[in-house]
Amino acid sequence: MIVHLEHIDPAKNMYRYYQLYLSPSLFNDWIIKKDWGRIGQKCRHNFREALSFSSLSEAQSALEKYIQAKTQHGYKII
Template structure:
């Protein structure tokens, strides 16, 4: 599950993106993959690993709530 968010404020010259995704590696560890930065750039990438899927889901929910509180809007999922 991947959540894409965007924050745009022309007065502040702000055009940012933030992507969060639940991941699982070959050893069964659960984690969060996130990428953020200015739109049009690769941005930065970070992976955080957790002992259980529930911990990873809670951390992801907190990240999403924090970003929405800071003014990010969740992009609707892409459909063909």
């Protein structure tokens, strides 16, 4: 599962994206990979952080918390 969020505010020259990737790993756990940066930058999809969870429900709960935190800071799900 991929969640793409953006925060665009031309008045502040703000063009940001944030992506979360939820996927199973090879070792029977679940991984959330995070990627963020400026929209239009050349180097995208360089995962900046990866977190491991022992169960899918634990990973989904963490994913929901990350989404909630970003939407509270003005990001919108695309």
